[in-house]
Amino acid sequence: MKVDREIFFNLINEFQFIPLYQSEGYFKTKYSGSKKYDFHVNHLGNPSIGCWGYVIKIPFVGNLFYVESLVYRDTERTSLVNFLRELVSNGLYSIINLNDDNIYNPYVEQSFREAGFRRPLGQWGTALTVVVDLKDLKPYKSNWKKNIGKAAKIPGLSFQEINTPSDKLLDDIAQLFIENSEIKQLSYHYTLADLSAFMSDKKYRLYTVNINGEIIAARIIFVNKQYSYDVSTANGRKSREYRGVTHYLCSKIFEELQSEGVVFFDFSRIPTGRKGAEGVCLFKSGSNGVLVQYNGYWLYTKKNCYRYMMYFINKFIRKKYEY
Secondary structure: OEEOHHHHHHHHOOOOEOOHHHOHHHHHHHOOOOOEEEEEEOOOOOOOEEEEEEEEEEOOOEEEEEEEOOEEOOOOHHHHHHHHHHHHHOOOOOEEEEEEEEEOOHHHHHHHHHOOOEOOOOOOOOOEEEEEEOOOOOOOOHHHHHHHHHHHOOOOEEEEEOOOOOHHHHHHHHHHHHHHHHHHOOOOOOOHHHHHHHHOOOOEEEEEEEEOOEEEEEEEEEEEOOEEEEEEEEEOOHHHHOOOHHHHHHHHHHHHHHHOOOOEEEOOOOOOOOOOOHHHHHHHHOOOOEEEEEEEEEEEEOOOHHHHHHHHHHHHHOOOOOO
16 A cells, blocks of 8 residues: 555554664655655555655656565564565556565565565675674674773773764764775765754664764664664774774664663674675674574566566666675
8 A cells, every 4th residue: 555755654653673774764865856755554554564665767667666675563474465466466666676674584585476576686785684682692702802892991982872963963973974985985975964864763873982072983773662773884084093993882882772672783784795895794793693684685577578677777787786
């Protein structure tokens, strides 16, 4: 069932499973007046499944509906099959590209297949992540322990959660994101507008590490009930003058979330196998979390030839990295 934006986010607000990419704050960072967005739930009165995504009109093909994950109140398979079948049969889309960032469940895979979805040709993103069990926080691996110990000895170092950041503070953190992207040679970084959009959603948290009052690193976390997700981190140039700042920041975030009754921390994907990303994988694995798999990428196409077209677009036009 198609609904409008305001109704959608009101309906899913109390859902147990809201992945980062279906949150209202994330939507606001992606929103563009030039794009068309659709919002769906399986029932208007008491929905249990939903999603939002953006719509791209492809000449001579029809609409492509691109969805980043599903939101669940529960994971009842019959409801999921019916919801996916409605997306397929409503006549709105010739192609549905759906990446489900919920932990892999074979019954969910069965639901996708029964509804007419298949795995796409080529995998354009990782379906692996590291999850930390905050109920039973295990000792960190030796590298984390050493780095946390070194950071704790830095004079003037402190950890802080900032509940109502000012525009000036967010602008300072945006500068850290710019520095971080320059150092790592990334093609993107979060702007002041992005950070303001995140923080307008009360489910987002901003944590910082300071030295004598100066913010040198920051991390944004999405928290929904007992579940939390890593959004992004900004390590400026000054933070790299010290050992263990990022490890220290994460350890303090885990302790803070644990004290609030949060039981699950998802590092939001690890790019295993991608050249140059080994450090990211090693860092997240050092938390001693568990390596798990998402439900991952699924594709519905009205015509079989569209599957090959999507591979061509991703591989040769968008030049996406193939995992």
